[in-house]
Amino acid sequence: MPKTRKPQQERSRQTVAAIVEAGLLCIQQHGVEGTTTRKIADAAGIGVGSLYEYFSNKDDVFAAIHEHVVNEIVGVVKPLIPELVKQSPEDATRALLYAFRDFLRRRDNLYLTYATQMGHFTPGHYLKPVNHVLAELTIQFMMHHPELSRLPNIPVMSYIMIHGGIATVIRHLSERSPAFDFDALTEGLARMVQYNIEGDINRLES
Structure with a gap:
């Protein structure tokens, strides 16, 4: 600490x-x-x-930076929850990805630089508030979409989709000449989430 x-x-x-x-x-x-x-x-x-x-020392400053950035992320996600839970999984994914992109681009990509240079150094205990707000989003989303509650491995798949999506966004925004634009990336990730859900539902009903 x-x-x-x-x-x-x-x-x-x-x-x-x-x-x-x-x-x-x-x-x-x-x-x-x-x-x-x-x-x-x-x-x-x-x-x-x-x-x-x-x-x-410098490491103590970095620790305070980790805490600050985590609090900023929570401040972005938490106010969105009431609206996100009303949307389809596909639309909610799009909205969350665009919000995260806008956060990373603040102040001339200040937070994107942090994510690319320091994000992987963030100690796990600093990420607890982010994990908590994402868990809150997942729980409230399931409450508004009870038909999804029978899906298998919800915690595992939510973790993979959310954290995989975040890492993909950071990687894409960090590329100088990406092969496709952010809209295409967002659409692909949103469809992946929707296809995964539909596939699980179809397997349960077959």
């Missing part, structure tokens, strides 16, 4: 937020290896000594 000092006052919270923001910008500009606490402090407009009042 990071040794981050918990900011109690508004000014301290603003300083921590500025350091996290600066860390993201440094990763975008210098890469993970090229990012240092001094560069982060310079980007945040503070002295490196001030940074060390809140973070012991």
Whole structure:
């Protein structure tokens, strides 16, 4: 766990937020290896000594960045749940993929850079809020579509579809010259979800 000092006052919270923001910008500009606490402090407009009042080292800043990005993702997905659950699996998949794309593209691809350079380094315990909100989405979706409750291996297939889709989106957006556009990718993933569901239903009824 990071040794981050918990900011109690508004000014301290603003300083921590500025350091996290600066860390993201440094990763975008210098890469993970090229990012240092001094560069982060310079980007945040503070002295490196001030940074060390809140973070012991660069890894602690990275831990705070992981937590920040995860909270941002939850903030994107959670408000969408009431509308997503009313849609078909195919349409809900499209909507979720476009929302995730828009999130990654924020601030001149700031979060996409994080995902490509640091996403695979994110410790599992930081991802718990994301897993929780995705589980909430799955449960509420099943409640609104009870006909799907008889599908086999729902947790497994939901995990594969969601996390596989996220990884595919990140890979596609990271390519300089993708073979097809994002709309085509989204359509393919949405149809894959729908075909998988229809195939399982047909097998159950045969």
